[in-house]
Amino acid sequence: MIVVAGGTGTLGTRLVPRLAGAGLPVRVLTRDPARARPLAGPGVEVVRGDVRDAASVVRALHGAGTVISAVHGFAGPGGVSPASVDRAGNANLIDAGARAAAAFVLVSVVGASPGHPIGLFRAKHAAEETLRASGIPWTIVQATAFMETWATIMSQPLQASGKILVYGRGDNPVNFVSAADVAALTALAVTDPGLRGRVLALGGPDNLTFNELAAIVQETTGRRGTVRHIPRPALHAVAWLTAAIQPALARQARAALAMDTLDMTYDPTPTRQAFPDLPETDIRLALKDLLEGDRRERKA
Numbered sequence: 001m002i003v004v005a006g007g008t009g010t011l012g013t014r015l016v017p018r019l020a021g022a023g024l025p026v027r028v029l030t031r032d033p034a035r036a037r038p039l040a041g042p043g044v045e046v047v048r049g050d051v052r053d054a055a056s057v058v059r060a061l062h063g064a065g066t067v068i069s070a071v072h073g074f075a076g077p078g079g080v081s082p083a084s085v086d087r088a089g090n091a092n093l094i095d096a097g098a099r100a101a102a103a104f105v106l107v108s109v110v111g112a113s114p115g116h117p118i119g120l121f122r123a124k125h126a127a128e129e130t131l132r133a134s135g136i137p138w139t140i141v142q143a144t145a146f147m148e149t150w151a152t153i154m155s156q157p158l159q160a161s162g163k164i165l166v167y168g169r170g171d172n173p174v175n176f177v178s179a180a181d182v183a184a185l186t187a188l189a190v191t192d193p194g195l196r197g198r199v200l201a202l203g204g205p206d207n208l209t210f211n212e213l214a215a216i217v218q219e220t221t222g223r224r225g226t227v228r229h230i231p232r233p234a235l236h237a238v239a240w241l242t243a244a245i246q247p248a249l250a251r252q253a254r255a256a257l258a259m260d261t262l263d264m265t266y267d268p269t270p271t272r273q274a275f276p277d278l279p280e281t282d283i284r285l286a287l288k289d290l291l292e293g294d295r296r297e298r299k300a
């Protein structure tokens, strides 16, 4: 049994059908089983659990042969944070995985390190260290920014109000990878025992600035909008003023500043050469798939 924590997310909804389609039994751990409804099908079970609640994690991992952590607490419902989900929640998953004598695949980020300016990257590094020290068989999949996540963040306000928000100057190149490609690598990490003890880092074909991404989103949606920049001083002010009252907003402002200033480029060649059969999804294709998925959802 493969237990997928985060099976309902952008990556998880591409990963679970891939595993189940290969005839592997999958159990999705979610805080809200209603969110897993679109994943229903042969070979897919759903269990309620919260990675911050160790007892619920132990119950969810009963009989697991492999555990995949595709969760994060950077944003999203339920008052999550990188400290409670990526650090402590992953520690709960790893501990329960060890009790079940399961193998563990951790989805992390390219650049995870103890001194990184983005808190999520520090928490992911802590999870990687906990996993390495756990003694259970492990594989770490690190990914760059997901095209689907960032294109959605840009296209939703474009569709709703004709505006696109760009945080900061938007001229810093960032590597974007498709969540579909990361799902393919994660599935491989599950099924190939030869990949135990390895860190597999995946990026996409393009390093793009947010200004370039804004142009691609307009071109693909066929809708032109006004690009509004949130200046860096405004992001600094939000990060500072909301730290105590709205920590998630402050976290997002700090991360936006970091993404506007740090080297976020990545050369995916080594992993691409090692796994030549992995899909390499182009950003325009990923966006088209996303828009078609949205249309199907609206019709249903």
Ligand SMILES: NC(=O)c1ccc[n+]([C@@H]2O[C@H](COP(=O)([O-])OP(=O)(O)OC[C@H]3O[C@@H](n4cnc5c(N)ncnc54)[C@H](OP(=O)(O)O)[C@@H]3O)[C@@H](O)[C@H]2O)c1
Pocket: 005, 006, 007, 008, 009, 010, 011, 012, 029, 030, 031, 032, 035, 049, 050, 051, 052, 069, 070, 071, 072, 073, 076, 078, 080, 085, 089, 107, 108, 109, 110, 142, 143, 144, 145, 146, 147, 149, 150, 179
């Ligand atoms: N998005 C990116 O740009 C990006 C880039 C690199 C790496 N990654 C990594 O890829 C993985 C998947 O990210 P994503 O963007 O696909 O995520 P996402 O779409 O934002 O979804 C977040 C997932 O985390 C789960 N989750 C959050 N808090 C939880 C909790 N307390 N207990 C149980 N589940 C919890 C949610 O499940 P429920 O809401 O159903 O409980 C949901 O499935 C993460 O490890 C992330 O760090 C993402």
